[in-house]
Amino acid sequence: MPADPSFLNGQAPMVPIAYRVEWRRQDLPDTVTLGIAPVEAPLATPTPGQFMMVWAFGVGEVPLSVSGIGEDGRLEHTVRNVGAVTAALSRARPGEIVGVRGPYGAGWDLDRATGRDLLIVAGGLGLAPLRPAMLEALAERHRFGRMALLVGARDPQSLLYTEELEQWRGRFDIEVEVTVDAAPPSWRGDVGVVTKLLGRAPVDYAGATAIVCGPEVMMRFVAIGLTDAGVPPHEIWLSMERNMRCGIGHCGHCQLGPEFICKDGPVLSWTRMEKPMMVRER
């Protein structure tokens, strides 16, 4: 266990801070994005890819990736209603108070991608934690070589951030490809699994860094596809999802092989994740 508490950023790691819901956007029938702001002093600003533990008071706490990082400590969280806590958070209206602690874990290390081509691969809700990295990369576009965003979703109605996707698609300095598993004829995009897009992105695969987020099985196939295409395994970064509870590597709920996903991850390289992800779990 770590002896150095510096990763806690000097904050009491288990005490939630009050944040007020400023706005709420219904993204999908079961998914909302909440914009929250600190009631008093903000927590440390998360880096893209880090997560927060968010309380629905009286119900419970869940780990939520950060889907937007604003000024004065403002945060955005995209929440899918899959249980009691996320249902309560999904119902939160502007003015209501939620509890937040964090930020936790290791995010996307975009510095190491400087000078390389950057490939961002999102599946389903996986676009949410990738969004801050995407925005940071676009804000400092000159740091990277060619850039491509590949997005997979179940169907056109399940796509997140469609307005932003359209804006990004309109830029000349990034290739945006979107595919869905099935679609009606009115859909003008691609149909097929996201791995099919891998060979199509106009990047130098051997010289690319890939950041990937989505359901674990999708990330596994994407990582294999990326290595087949020539991306070095240590340049493939996955955002892992496990049962995070404490957020600081003490409780062990999120342990996967030798890694505590909450503390060592959630962003980890394929080099470290290949073996654990190949272990069959019940």
Add this chain to the structure above:
Amino acid sequence: MKSIRDLLAEHPVFGSLDSSLLELMSGCGRNEHFDSGAQILREGADADHFYLLRSGRVALEVAIPHRGIIVIETLGPSEILGVSWPFPPYRWAFDAKAIEPTSAISIDAACLRRKCEEDPVLGYQVFSRFAQLMRDRLQATRLQLLDVYGSHAG
């Protein structure tokens, strides 16, 4: 203007064929263009051609009662449209429609089947490429069947 043989040589799937085999295969090919909206394949119809797509995009569709038409895959440049032509009873399993103006090398299936029968080297080269293509599509289909983006995915 490029010949069919030149275009075949540029195609990622068949470009690595020996020169003599390219020559043999090109005898079964011709250029074809489809306007957006054109029906290219019809479920149940004779699988008498397949297509090496050069530009544009094609949607593979299936009509489902009470649900209408569902697109199950889209194909684009460098991909191959039509994998039912090598196998009896040589009938298409799905509809295919151009969703953009599409150019392709159209290969006469009966012609190529006959040449593959006559020249086992060509037959092996063609069928090993289609086996790879069908393996890739089978794996992609299995991934689609997993419905990985469903709410159970967490």
